[in-house]
Amino acid sequence: MISEKKTPYLFLAPYLLLFLVFIVVPIVMAIGLSFTNYNAVQTPEFVGLRNYINLLTQDTIYLQYVLPNTLVFALIVGPCGYMLAFFLAWSLSQITKVPRTILTLIIYSPSMTMGVAMTVVWRVIFLGNQSGLANYVLTQLGIITEPIVWMFNTTYLLPIVIIVALWASMGVGFLAMLAGIMNISPELYEAGAIDGVHNRLQEVFYITIPSMKPQMLFGAVMSVVGAFQAGNIGVMLTGSNPTPSYAAQLMVNHIEDYGFLRYEMGYAAAVSVSLLAIIYAFSYIAKRLFTEKD
């Protein structure tokens, strides 16, 4: 630790300036809007806590579909995506450089191509008629006789969105964990072998993970954030917001629905603030799990 009075502020200054002006100020304004009635045209009208009260008492769509969907989605995609990311990163670290670079690129690529390409690939798989890949395979196996209209089926829509989200969840947390694993000194493994680490599982839990706690924490927070901020998958697959019967409606879709389709910006801001609170609570838990007590 270096303790000097002015230096840290000099190092912080360029980032801090841009951060305050272009990120903090707009967020503070958005939080301010959550206490108003604002249609994006007229001057916002102060309504106190009414948006929040409506959210928790009146908004049946939110309480009945959006909130449960979001929790189910995030509690599956967050932890599973995180473990999968670590597992793949660790596996990639065990092979030689050139194939590792190529495979890393491919596994990360869904995070680069979000959008059109992703939608088309998954639409071909889950097409609602006999020519869809999923229907074709299930018919051939004799599991179903009639093709399933996946995108309009309220039972299957959310699970499909979850699968696609998992598939696309190898993002920056995955890259950071891979870099973290690669950065661990090989001497630690050699020392571990002498100290009686017998198998790969022990190696992972006693050497790899403890040596890369900062990256593990980063990956965990990004998984929480990514899982709760996801939303466009369902809309892109079905081509509509709200998704059919709200079956895959998530918080972000609800915010878009109110903010940019109904122009109730004040209410959309209140939903955003409530989402912030939820994300904060879950990443606090993640932090507790990964921060060393000192």
Place this chain on the structure above:
Amino acid sequence: MAINGSKVNPKRFHKNQIPFYLYLIPFAVFMGLPILFIINHAFKPMDELFAFPPRFFVTNPSLINFQNLFQNAADSSVPLSRYAFNSLIVTLAVVVFAVFFSSLAGFALSKFKFKLKGPFFAINNLALMFVPIAVTIPRYLTISAVGILNTMWAHILPLVAIPVVLFLIKQFIDQVPDSLLESAQIEGATSFQIYRKIVLPLVKPAIATGAILAFQQVWVNIETSSLFTSSENVRTLSFYMNTLTTVNTVQGQGMAAAAALFMFIPNLVLFIIMQSSVINTMAHSGLK
């Protein structure tokens, strides 16, 4: 040395690595589908683009979409080179400044003791948890108040501070042992020298990852062009390419497919350069 001859970052192939390939390759095939699709789609002639049921692979590859794309660009009022030049400047500026400023700030937050350290880091992380779509209008108002609407700055300044990149780099700097910095300090190194000569080289993987992330945010960004500028002269390539998708003609769809590939290639190139430099510049020795 390590268990069963397997180890992290092996130098050459060994049969013990085969099990990893057995599941990594099927995973990769599955996850690589969008790349394959983008490449195939761009070379599809009209009849294949609109085939029903949609076809994944191209059967008669053709360059017609690229020809249309360049023809269309040649006919437009603003030359394609103008959009490309704007994109280049904007992307370069954002990536360089984002990484530079974040690493400076990350160094301060990780290795200095000062009063506002805790609160500042907490605010940074809260900011990355706030959904971006909710701040669209406030952001427009702020940019308008700063007075950079319709200038190149409107593409650059709002994108330089990326809370995720700061968080990422700070986490890596946390791993640099304090003892290393202290001994440099005793030998008379200034704080900036410590940052430049010790910290930066040791966190290169984080810098490379941060650069990839910053690039992705700026290169395909259409929001800054569509919301913060109104004159074509200061708009970027991604905006131009996106206007093609909204042209709902048969030709437009083909051009959009070609444009998607065109815009995607720089992503691939940067990723490969950065990722291989991450792996090449491993600096184990200094880290605990």
